[in-house]
Amino acid sequence: MVGWRQDVLGAGFECVDLDLGADSEGPLVATLVRSLPAERGTVTRILDRIRGRERLLESVDVLYIHGWSDYFFQKTLARFFTERGARFFALDLRKYGRSLREGQTAGYIDRLSDYDAEIGLAIDEITASRDGEERDLLLFGHSTGGLILSLWADRNPGQGSALLLNSPWLELQVSAAGRQLIAPIVNLSVRLNPREVGPQLDYGYYARAQREVGPKEDLEAVNQVWRPDRTHAVLSGWFRAILDGHAAVSRGLAIGIPVGVLLSARSAFPGRWSEELTRADTVLDVDEVAKAALKLGPSVTVERIDGALHDVFLSAEAPRALAYERLESLLIAWRAQERAA
DSSP: OOEEEOTTOOTTOOEEEEEEEEEEEEEEEEEEEEEEEOOOOOOHHHHHHHOOOOOTTTTTEEEEEEOOOOOOHHHHHHHHHHHHTOOOEEETTSGGGGGGGGGGTTTSSSSSSGHHHHHHHHHHHHHHHHOOOOEEEEEEEHHHHHHHHHHHHHSSTTEEETEESSSSOSOOOTHHHHHHHHHHHHOOOOOOOOTTTTOOOOOHHHHHHHHHOHHHHTTTTOOOTTTTSSSOOOOHHHHHHHEEEEEEEEHHHOSOOOEEEEEOBBBBSSOOOOGGGGSSBSSSOOOHHHHHHSSSSSSSEEEEETTTOGGGGSOOOHHHHHHHHHHHHHHHHHHHHHHHH
């Protein structure tokens, strides 16, 4: 593995490639990005702890995973965590963002469990960088990344201390009943041609809504190849992997750590542009996601945010501020529970 280098996000961000071998399209890598909090000496940290001034996330590492047709670019989100003392890490999965190589099918995978490889390597790198210091690992996933991390946490008990989910894609937009009707058709398509391209149903309205109301600092630097206005092509093999993940959630998971879910208060699925799309989740059925979230484990908190977009941290100023307030409340409750244990 090559060492850490300057990241495309500029000052305060570094990245490193994680070697995953190769597949039929060539070499595979994932990319781990990090942003570290301001250095404070050991004596200062001890004194702050005695005085009750210790930063909220002083001994926490965060591992963030992006959603479908996406990558990590949210400097504001990273800053939220580092200002509270956490070390922030984000993983661009294979064939996404920084990890996408020429000739590869963007975002394609046919088993979500294959991502265990890069998640494991990322955690190994995070753990090795602690120099023996005991730290909690906070898992944080957005959309498809939320589905991937939920399934991973279920398969890997004891690996994380808490799970945060930003609009996780836990159920298909047409509900569980619709998913069950669609699944046999998708399975047949996969048997005939796992690389068959489905219809493009994204009109670019979600990207437009973000640009109109979201945080300019984050959105102005977005790489349009890595995060196109209209999503990457949906292939049948990938779609079946998603449906399999939804089915697993529907059967019920057993995530033993606290789970916090942030969601918009409502969805909108339009055929044309309107201002309403700047105040709703235009990607998921948030009511279906909220119901599915309760099947993740015994300790799940769901926060609904009025006016939020699919990525609640890219919403208009007021709901975005509320999303950060709710996030901090979830973290305060989690840390209090940790300290009381």
